[in-house]
Amino acid sequence: MSAAEVLRVMGDGKSLEDRAVPEGLGEKDLLELFRWLVILRTFDERAVALQRQGRIGTYPLYWGEEGTQAGALYACQEGDWVFPTYRQNSIGILRGVPVATILGWIRGYGGPAGFYNPRDYRVAPICVPIATHLPHAVGLAWAAKIRNDGTASLAWFGDGATSEGDFHEAMNFASVFKVATVFFCVNNQWAISTPVTRQMATSTIAERAAAYNMPGIRVDGFDPIACWKATRDALERGRAGEGPTLIEAYCYRLGAHGTADDPKLYRDDAETERWRPLEPVGRMFAFLSRLGVLDESTAEGYQQEAKRMVADGVKQLESIEQPGQDVLFDYVYSSGPPWTFQEGLAELESMSRQPEVEPPTPSPGPNTGDVEFPREP
Amino acid sequence: MVEALNKALHEAMELDDRVVLLGEDVAKTGGVFRVTAGLLDKFGDARVVDTPLAESGIVGTAIGMSIYGLLPIVEIQFDAFVYPAFDQIIVHAARYAWRTNAELPATMVIRIPFGGGVRAPELHSDSPEAFFAHAPGLKVVCPTTPSDARDMLLAAIAHPDPVIFMEPKRIYRAGRQEVPEDSAVTLGSSNGAGAELLSTARVARAGEDLAIITYGATVPLCVEAAGVLERQRDIQARVVDLRSIYPLDVKAITSSAAACGRALVVHEAPRTAGMGAEISSLIHERVMLDLEAPVGRVTGFDVPFPQFANEEDYLPSVERIVAGANKVLDF
Numbered sequence: 047m048s049a050a051e052v053l054r055v056m057g058d059g060k061s062l063e064d065r066a067v068p069e070g071l072g073e074k075d076l077l078e079l080f081r082w083l084v085i086l087r088t089f090d091e092r093a094v095a096l097q098r099q100g101r102i103g104t105y106p107l108y109w110g111e112e113g114t115q116a117g118a119l120y121a122c123q124e125g126d127w128v129f130p131t132y133r134q135n136s137i138g139i140l141r142g143v144p145v146a147t148i149l150g151w152i153r154g155y156g157g158p159a160g161f162y163n164p165r166d167y168r169v170a171p172i173c174v175p176i177a178t179h180l181p182h183a184v185g186l187a188w189a190a191k192i193r194n195d196g197t198a199s200l201a202w203f204g205d206g207a208t209s210e211g212d213f214h215e216a217m218n219f220a221s222v223f224k225v226a227t228v229f230f231c232v233n234n235q236w237a238i239s240t241p242v243t244r245q246m247a248t249s250t251i252a253e254r255a256a257a258y259n260m261p262g263i264r265v266d267g268f269d270p271i272a273c274w275k276a277t278r279d280a281l282e283r284g285r286a287g288e289g290p291t292l293i294e295a296y297c298y299r300l301g302a303h304g305t306a307d308d309p310k311l312y313r314d315d316a317e318t319e320r321w322r323p324l325e326p327v328g329r330m331f332a333f334l335s336r337l338g339v340l341d342e343s344t345a346e347g348y349q350q351e352a353k354r355m356v357a358d359g360v361k362q363l364e365s366i367e368q369p370g371q372d373v374l375f376d377y378v379y380s381s382g383p384p385w386t387f388q389e390g391l392a393e394l395e396s397m398s399r400q401p402e403v404e405p406p407t408p409s410p411g412p413n414t415g416d417v418e419f420p421r422e423p
Numbered sequence: 424m425v426e427a428l429n430k431a432l433h434e435a436m437e438l439d440d441r442v443v444l445l446g447e448d449v450a451k452t453g454g455v456f457r458v459t460a461g462l463l464d465k466f467g468d469a470r471v472v473d474t475p476l477a478e479s480g481i482v483g484t485a486i487g488m489s490i491y492g493l494l495p496i497v498e499i500q501f502d503a504f505v506y507p508a509f510d511q512i513i514v515h516a517a518r519y520a521w522r523t524n525a526e527l528p529a530t531m532v533i534r535i536p537f538g539g540g541v542r543a544p545e546l547h548s549d550s551p552e553a554f555f556a557h558a559p560g561l562k563v564v565c566p567t568t569p570s571d572a573r574d575m576l577l578a579a580i581a582h583p584d585p586v587i588f589m590e591p592k593r594i595y596r597a598g599r600q601e602v603p604e605d606s607a608v609t610l611g612s613s614n615g616a617g618a619e620l621l622s623t624a625r626v627a628r629a630g631e632d633l634a635i636i637t638y639g640a641t642v643p644l645c646v647e648a649a650g651v652l653e654r655q656r657d658i659q660a661r662v663v664d665l666r667s668i669y670p671l672d673v674k675a676i677t678s679s680a681a682a683c684g685r686a687l688v689v690h691e692a693p694r695t696a697g698m699g700a701e702i703s704s705l706i707h708e709r710v711m712l713d714l715e716a717p718v719g720r721v722t723g724f725d726v727p728f729p730q731f732a733n734e735e736d737y738l739p740s741v742e743r744i745v746a747g748a749n750k751v752l753d754f
Contacts, residue, residue, distance in 0.1 A: 215480030
């Protein structure tokens with residue numbers, strides 16, 4: 047396949063035709079993958095609503111990118127490590143991280159109310175700075191190679207991240223030492239207000255792989271099955287000792303960068319609307335319906351389950367007390383606090399603490415987190 | 424000191440197969456200072472790795488190895504080469520414990536040969552320790568004797584939190600000292616001897632008239648200056664070798680200053696916001712009433728480390744230390 051060709055399995059029911067489901071994905075897998083999409087979509091929509099209600103802080107939404115997340119993760123083995131950014135903030139819940147912990151993190155909680163032990167889930171901490179987690183993913187798979195176990199790693203990042211030095215250093219290390227790392231680039235074409243044409247002079251991200259003598263694969267980022275297929279192949283390749291792969295999941299950032307961003311300032315809504323029909327949840331529902339694998343009531347069941355899961359997480363979040371002052375000091379060193387911490391805490395404790403700010407009374411927003419996806423006509 | 428460090432690395436790699444070594448030219452040549460000599464032959468190229476020339480990538484991949492469960496030791500070839508890795512050190516190595524409820528610290532040692540006095544090209548003579556002391560989540564240490572070098576390196580490798588291990592390269596090959604075979608510190612020793620070394624100062628010269636507080640390559644200079652003070656004016660200066668730059672041994676610092684009534688801080692790094700500022704503050708805040716004079720400082724200047732033809736003008740000399748001491752003594 048040439049670098050410019052985009053791997054796609056799901057059609058759109060119109061001009062894009064359906065292709066055969068790749069080997070290795072049975073009906074059960076397809077349904078499970080769809081179920082994951084619904085969980086991610088439900089979380090994302092609910093999180094936006096929670097932000098609007100003032101119950102969590104600024105939230106980096108990922109509406110439309112669920113396929114790049116669920117598809118890639120579904121291709122991983124349980125022992126493989128994944129390295130998310132803030133755009134994959136809730137990916138951990140598909141590996142067992144409590145919903146409340148992710149929401150706690152977005153609510154500004156530190157300590158166990160907002161962070162988890164990555165080893166328990168093989169999900170690295172959510173990376174806020176850009177591209178700096180990529181060398182970690184390489185180091186982890188490299189260590190596994192030194193230890194001769196088959197663990198691979200996968201890291202998500204955006205098109206903007208490919209401008210960072212750490213992207214190139216990580217790609218270079220991975221290919222020099224032939225480690226089993228999958229570089230999964232979600233090219234949604236926007237880094238806040240900066241279009242991808244300002245990030246690079248090449249026409250694709252995938253072609254950058256050539257500089258590191260590794261395959262660069264382009265997939266339809268709105269197609270979870272294509273994302274799965276490319277990732278599965280890349281992982282197999284890595285585990286066989288053939289080194290890393292760069293995947294470019296070509297899509298479009300349908301939402302804002304975050305809840306504090308207004309895309310109207312820098313791009314045309316009409317362009318966004320042209321991409322919207324390709325979004326993965328409705329498209330996969332339609333695709334699986336055409337295959338006769340999924341029916342409305344099953345989809346409805348997934349929806350209900352996801353809503354309950356997220357609602358339970360929200361309830362749990364509300365039952366967690368805001369961390370006390372100790373949280374500033376408690377986890378900075380694993381070896382215990384240096385003496386300066388005792389002084390800092392003593393100083394804080396001598397102050398009369400301001401009462402906790404009451405969260406505003408929740409009001410039903412325009413979007414309460416119900417997932418809607420278009421039905422087949 | 425080079426041999427002592429080399430010995431510690433051999434011991435650590437022998438005792439624990441999770442220990443891996445990463446850096447530029449550390450394997451085949453044994454490092455530009457030969458600190459890692461012989462390790463490649465003994466432990467193989469999976470554990471002793473010549474990396475691409477990319478410091479951020481080296482520290483970043485070491486963090487990944489640490490998350491996996493290995494114990495990486497990174498060599499930064501020269502002090503100022505650490506700046507490209509600054510992001511990985513501050514943003515990730517220092518914060519991994521904090522971000523994981525202290526359950527998954529980025530356990531690693533970052534060895535940095537530092538300081539001037541070796542007639543090196545530009546950016547091979549910096550003293551960047553204060554940057555790291557300012558970053559929460561790191562331990563920053565600096566041995567001065569071969570024995571401490573060996574023991575502290577083993578202690579750093581066994582330490583759960585990331586340790587910035589500053590090696591004063593000017594005294595790499597100065598002064599020989601037998602490293603005791605029966606040192607209490609071994610890798611993973613549970614007697615606390617190693618942990619103690621990473622947070623406590625040592626008295627390099629006893630005295631009750633003036634406390635000279637320093638670390639690294641200026642320790643022997645301060646001892647020499649103390650000798651001059653003794654000969655010239657019968658002053659007994661106590662020289663405190665900090666060993667730990669973060670956390671500072673506040674007890675040793677303040678008790679020495681209080682006991683002597685006068686204190687001088689000496690370091691090679693530029694003065695403003697250097698360790699001297701912090702040490703001076705600690706003393707003034709805690710034992711001001713025991714002082715006969717304000718705390719003095721003899722340091723590098725707030726300028727780029729000069730081209731080496733002028734490095735003696737920049738570096739604290741015995742003469743400058745004596746002059747600084749006289750100022751404090753004559754206040």
